[in-house]
Amino acid sequence: MAERVSKRFTRRDLLELGAKGSAVGALAAAGVGLSQTPAAAVPSTPGRQRRQAPMINAQSQVKLTLYGWYLPSEPVFKKITDAFTQEFPNITVDVVIPNQYIMDQLKVEFAAGRGPDVTCMNTPSGTPWIQRGAFLPLQDLVTSDATYAENLKALVPWTVEAYSQNGILYGTPITAESTTIFYNEDLVTQAGLPSFAEIENDPAQWNWDKLREYATAINKGTDDGPDRIYGIHSLGGLQVVWLNFVYGNGGEYLSPDGLKCNIAQQPAVDALKYLYDLRYTHNVASPPDPFIQGQGMDSAALFQSGRLGIHPWGEWQIAVYNGFNENQGLPFAWNIAQPPFSPTGQRSAVSHSVAVVVNKNTKHPAESFEFVKFMARPEVQGWISSEGWGSLSAHPGTYDSWLNDPKAPKNRQAIIASQAYGRPYPNCPVLETAEVQDPLNSILHEQIWYGERDLAEGLKEIEDSTNDLIEQAKAGS
Amino acid sequence: MQGLSAQRQAPSLRLQGGRRRRQLRLRRSVAGWLFAAPWLIGFLGFTAGPMLASVYLSFTSYDLMQAPRWIGLANFNRLLDDPRVWNSIKVTTLFSFISVPVNLLFGLVLALLLNQRIRGLGVWRTLYYLPAIVPAAAMGMLWRWLLDGQFGFVNYLLEDGLGIAGPNWLTSRDWVIPAFIIMSFWGVGVPMVINLAGLQNIPVTLYEAAQIDGASGWRKLRDITLPLLSPVILFNLLIGIIGALQSFTIFFVVTGGGPNHASETLMLYLYDNAFQFLRMGYASALAWVLFVYILIVTLIVHRFSSQWVYYESPLERKDA
Numbered sequence: 091m092a093e094r095v096s097k098r099f100t101r102r103d104l105l106e107l108g109a110k111g112s113a114v115g116a117l118a119a120a121g122v123g124l125s126q127t128p129a130a131a132v133p134s135t136p137g138r139q140r141r142q143a144p145m146i147n148a149q150s151q152v153k154l155t156l157y158g159w160y161l162p163s164e165p166v167f168k169k170i171t172d173a174f175t176q177e178f179p180n181i182t183v184d185v186v187i188p189n190q191y192i193m194d195q196l197k198v199e200f201a202a203g204r205g206p207d208v209t210c211m212n213t214p215s216g217t218p219w220i221q222r223g224a225f226l227p228l229q230d231l232v233t234s235d236a237t238y239a240e241n242l243k244a245l246v247p248w249t250v251e252a253y254s255q256n257g258i259l260y261g262t263p264i265t266a267e268s269t270t271i272f273y274n275e276d277l278v279t280q281a282g283l284p285s286f287a288e289i290e291n292d293p294a295q296w297n298w299d300k301l302r303e304y305a306t307a308i309n310k311g312t313d314d315g316p317d318r319i320y321g322i323h324s325l326g327g328l329q330v331v332w333l334n335f336v337y338g339n340g341g342e343y344l345s346p347d348g349l350k351c352n353i354a355q356q357p358a359v360d361a362l363k364y365l366y367d368l369r370y371t372h373n374v375a376s377p378p379d380p381f382i383q384g385q386g387m388d389s390a391a392l393f394q395s396g397r398l399g400i401h402p403w404g405e406w407q408i409a410v411y412n413g414f415n416e417n418q419g420l421p422f423a424w425n426i427a428q429p430p431f432s433p434t435g436q437r438s439a440v441s442h443s444v445a446v447v448v449n450k451n452t453k454h455p456a457e458s459f460e461f462v463k464f465m466a467r468p469e470v471q472g473w474i475s476s477e478g479w480g481s482l483s484a485h486p487g488t489y490d491s492w493l494n495d496p497k498a499p500k501n502r503q504a505i506i507a508s509q510a511y512g513r514p515y516p517n518c519p520v521l522e523t524a525e526v527q528d529p530l531n532s533i534l535h536e537q538i539w540y541g542e543r544d545l546a547e548g549l550k551e552i553e554d555s556t557n558d559l560i561e562q563a564k565a566g567s
Numbered sequence: 568m569q570g571l572s573a574q575r576q577a578p579s580l581r582l583q584g585g586r587r588r589r590q591l592r593l594r595r596s597v598a599g600w601l602f603a604a605p606w607l608i609g610f611l612g613f614t615a616g617p618m619l620a621s622v623y624l625s626f627t628s629y630d631l632m633q634a635p636r637w638i639g640l641a642n643f644n645r646l647l648d649d650p651r652v653w654n655s656i657k658v659t660t661l662f663s664f665i666s667v668p669v670n671l672l673f674g675l676v677l678a679l680l681l682n683q684r685i686r687g688l689g690v691w692r693t694l695y696y697l698p699a700i701v702p703a704a705a706m707g708m709l710w711r712w713l714l715d716g717q718f719g720f721v722n723y724l725l726e727d728g729l730g731i732a733g734p735n736w737l738t739s740r741d742w743v744i745p746a747f748i749i750m751s752f753w754g755v756g757v758p759m760v761i762n763l764a765g766l767q768n769i770p771v772t773l774y775e776a777a778q779i780d781g782a783s784g785w786r787k788l789r790d791i792t793l794p795l796l797s798p799v800i801l802f803n804l805l806i807g808i809i810g811a812l813q814s815f816t817i818f819f820v821v822t823g824g825g826p827n828h829a830s831e832t833l834m835l836y837l838y839d840n841a842f843q844f845l846r847m848g849y850a851s852a853l854a855w856v857l858f859v860y861i862l863i864v865t866l867i868v869h870r871f872s873s874q875w876v877y878y879e880s881p882l883e884r885k886d887a
Contacts, residue, residue: 200631201631521844532828540738566628
C-alpha cells in the first residue's frame, strides 16, 4: 500500500507542490508590500497635501489603540484617554504599553500594514520614519483648527520643530526633555565646595576649568581600591553627556539639517578632548558606560551608590531616583545644576521630545486626529507634567506643580532654564539613527572612550565614514 | 443455482473489491497527508515561502514602511564593496575555524573520560552537560561579568593567581575573539554527549580481541575507537560548523559586535541591516551570501570526509 501511495504522490509531486506553495507565498509577500502606497497616502510636499481633514462620524462607535511610553506612563495615559472619551463618547482609546522594544515592535507592525492608530514616538526613530511616510501629516489640522494651532504655539518651539519636516507637522509633542548636571551634595560639601546650584549662573565659578577642579576635589582613591569615589562621569553617551559639551563649545555632531557630520571640527574635538582628559590625564572620571546601554554597572548605578560626585544625565532620572527605596529616594543629599559654561562663554543642553503621531495604516484617521489635537491642550500637557513619568510636558505653562514638588532636587528650575538654550537631539532624515550613529558608536564609544584609539584621528574617521554613509543614502543606495 | 449466481456475482464483487481498495488507498493517503500537514504547512509558510520571498527582496530596496523597489543586482554589487561584509566574514570564519575544532577535541576527550567505569558517572556526565542547556542570553550576561576588564573574575584570578595583568577582553579588538572562543567551551557538552553515544555503540568484542592481541590503550584508541567514531565526529563537525557560522545570540548579548566591529559576525551585520538600518533588501542579499558560504564549507568538509571517515558497511560508504 505504501508503494502505491508513493506512486500516486511522488517526490516530484511533493516538490512541485512545495514550489507552487512557496511561489504563492512569495507572490503574496511581494503583493502585500506592493499594495502599500505610502507615497499616495502621505503627501511629502505641501502641494500634494489633502485639503480637508476627514470628519468624525458621531453615529458609530470607534475604538482607537494608543501605544504609550513605557510602563510608568500608563496611569497618566489612562487619565487622558478617559477624559477624551468623556468629551467624545463614541471614541474609546485602548492604552497599550509595549515592552522596552516598542520601536522594534512598531517596525514589524508597520511592515505588516498594521500597528496602533496613535503611538508615542521619539525623534531618533521619528525623524527618519517621517521621511519614510510612516505617519499621517497633521498640517491640515493646524490650518483648519485655530484652537489646535494656538495650543501648538504655546509649546516649547523646538519640540514642534522636531516633528516637522518641510514645513509639515507630523506629531503633537508631549514632552520637552533636557539634560542636566546631577551632583551628590554630601560629597560636594565634604570637599568644601560651594553648592553648584548657587553658582550655576556665574561663568567665573561655573565653567569647564572649575568643573575639573571640583571633580578633582571630590575624587578619592584609586581605580582598584575599595573606597574609590569618582569625581565625575565624562565618558558617556551622546545625549546625556558629550554632545552637551560639544554644543556648549560651539561645535556639533550633525549639521542642523542632519545631512553633514562635523564632529572632527575643532570646537567638537576640543570638547571631547576635555572630557577624555578628565579620565586619562587627570584620573578623576569614572570608566565609560558599557557599550551596551542598560547592562552592567553603569554610571547611574555608581551615582546612586554614592560613588560618583558629578553626573551629567537626563532629567527623567529625577523620577527614577525619587522612586528608590520605596519612594524614599537616594540615601544622601543630591541636587541638579545647569551645565557649566564652556571656554566660549556659552553652554547648551541636548533636548528631546516625545510626541504622539498617527499611524498611516489607521482605519480611523478622523478620530486619531481628534486625539492628537486633544493631546496639545494645556490641561492634558499639565497632567503629563504633574502625573506623568517624570519628564516635563512640552507646555511651559504647566510646570508649577512639578516645580513645587517637595522631593529632591531643590533646584528644579535648572531644567526649565536650560530649555532656553536647548538644542534638539541630532537626527539624519535619510538614515536610521542606528546607521548614522554606527561610526560614532564603534569608534568613539567602543574605542576612544576605552583609551584604545587616538581621539583626533578617530573623530576624523567618524566624520568621514558618517558623511560617506549620508552621501550614499542621498544617492539612493 | 448457487454456483451460477456466484459466478454472476463474481465480476461485481471484484468491482466492489477494487473500489474498496481504492477507497482504502485514498483514505490512507489522505491520512498520510494529514499527518504530514503540520510539517508541510510549517515548511511552506515559515521556511520555503520566506526563502523565496527573500530571493525576491534581495533584488529590491525595502525599508518595511514603503513598498519594495526593484533595484536589480545593486545589493549584491554593494556588498562586494562593503568593508563590513568582508570584516564580518573574517570574524565569523576566524571564530568558527578555531572554536569548532577545539570544541570537537574537548568534546572527544571528555566523552572518552566519561566513558570509563568511575564512581558517580551520571553526576559527572550531568555536570559537564549542564552548561550546554543554559540559555545563550543568560550565559552572555554571565560572561560579561566574568570577562570584565576591570572588575571581572577571570582577570582577578589571572592577577592574584599568576601575577598576570589580564587584558580588556571585551573592549580590545585583539582579545575579543579569543574571549568568544573561551566562551564557546561552555557548549562542549553537546558534542560530548553525541560522542558518548557513539562510543557506546562500538562493539566491546573489538576491544576484547585487541586486548588478546596485546594492543596498548593508545593503539585501541587509534585503530578502533577513532575509526569507528569517525562518522559521529563528522556529524559533530558539520553541525558545529553550521552553528558557528550562524553565531548570533552570544555575540549580540555580550558585545553587540564591538569594539569597532571586531566581533561582528555576518549574522549580526545581517540583523543590523534588517532591523536597525531597515535595509531589508540588503539583509536578504547578505542572508543568501551566508547560505552559499555555509553550503560551500559543508560541501568541502563532506568531500574530504571520505579520506578520514570510516563506515563499516560498504553500502553506507558509497552512499556517503
